[in-house]
């Protein structure tokens with residue numbers, strides 16, 4: 404497999420994950436979408452030194468991984484390119500913010516260190532939440548949920564097409580790079596001189612295909628609305644899912660659960 | 673009835689790909705659209721569907737194909753694309769088949785019933801729950817044809833329906849086309865298939881209609897076919 408095929412495979416794999424069956428998969432996409440958005444907002448709203456609070460938020464991805472049967476390893480593997488970016492954003496914090504927060508034996512823990520770790524965890528948690536959404540709800544159902552939230556159909560269509568276009572683009576990259584390497588067997592990458600024509604060709608080819616794909620959708624009556632095909636989702640259970648998690652997030656956000664648990668231990672010692 | 677009148681189309685100005693094409697298709701008629709590579713067959717179909725804007729007019733059951741009437745006319749015309757990869761865009765074959773039906777307001781039970789019916793008539797029930805990226809090119813072609821048949825259009829336009837099919841499935845498609853009651857317009861380089869399915873043939877070359885007439889006449893005319901970059905159907909050339 405070349406790298407484009409690998410990327411394509413991962414994308415299609417997400418589609419397949421979303422089609423699995425588990426308690427979480429059976430909730431409506433709307434409730435999962437809302438829970439995810441509220442989760443991300445909550446995680447992001449913690450102060451940059453509130454390591455304990457952010458850490459407690461891992462409860463949600465932990466439980467959803469358990470319930471949905473999605474693999475945490477796979478999730479981490481998928482994030483292998485994004486995590487370094489998150490790390491890069493916060494990497495300078497320890498050098499800038501040097502106020503010592505507390506002393507752990509010989510190491511003085513500074514504000515910068517704490518905020519760096521907190522930021523990393525925030526990033527990973529949000530990525531996990533996004534992965535869990537895409538792995539438990541097919542993209543069409545997510546689009547349908549966006550429509551029900553009254554997101555204009557233009558945006559939803561653009562989002563859906565961008566998603567489909569990505570796989571078309573990757574397919575073309577895969578085919579073209581195979582064609583290239585069959586005729587340049589000793590080269591590792593694609594020679595720098597041919598980048599321009601390769602990319603230009605890629606753009607044209609994938610645009611043609613995307614256009615035809617959109618035509619195929621139009622020919623079958625696509626008008627910006629989504630009519631779900633999945634099994635009828637149980638609305639009341641989905642609603643409970645949404646309410647329960649919203650409540651849990653609010654508690655975790657405004658009640659210092661981490662330090663309460665900490666105190667509990669200290670008192671017992 | 674489908675009427676095509678004085679259709680002219682160019683991808684790039686000054687270089688028309690279709691020149692003044694006119695013909696009429698009666699209800700239930702089977703038409704083979706033949707011509708060498710690049711003759712303009714796929715382009716003609718796309719203009720008829722309103723996917724490309726040409727000059728001239730296309731009238732489907734009394735309704736002219738224009739931007740305003742697309743929803744109506746497209747419901748009447750089913751199109752099997754030359755490239756099935758572009759036709760199938762949902763994760764599973766089932767979703768793809770359901771997509772059009774749900775869009776045109778069928779409910780879930782009816783949709784499911786219709787899909788089962790079409791799949792079993794084509795003997796491809798096993799494809800129902802398969803992922804589109806995990807089926808072979810020929811299976812995808814069969815599935816693409818199934819998605820279009822499920823919508824029960826009043827006319828079908830098929831761009832190379834038998835390319836990529838093995839002999840068994842090719843025969844199956846010929847059988848299916850012959851059992852259909854709808855109007856069919858079929859392009860193909862498989863002239864034997866055209867011979868088995870169509871009563872009338874339109875031969876185009878460089879975007880012009882060269883000849884329009886009974887299939888038996890045109891497909892037997894070795895001189896005519898060779899002059900326009902084609903060969904006699906195999907079944908006839910052996911004689």
Ligand SMILES: Nc1ncnc2c1ncn2[C@@H]1O[C@H](COP(=O)(O)OP(=O)(O)OP(=O)(O)O)[C@@H](O)[C@H]1O
Pocket residue numbers: 683684689707708709710711712713714715716754
């Ligand atoms: N997107 C495009 N832009 C410009 N020219 C095009 C485009 N698509 C096709 N053409 C040109 O239009 C002409 C007709 O193409 P078309 O695809 O209709 O041929 P065809 O008869 O379907 O051929 P084939 O048997 O190979 O499928 C060709 O000369 C082709 O080069």
Ligand SMILES: [Mg+2]
Pocket residue numbers: 713714715754831
């Ligand atoms: Mg063609």
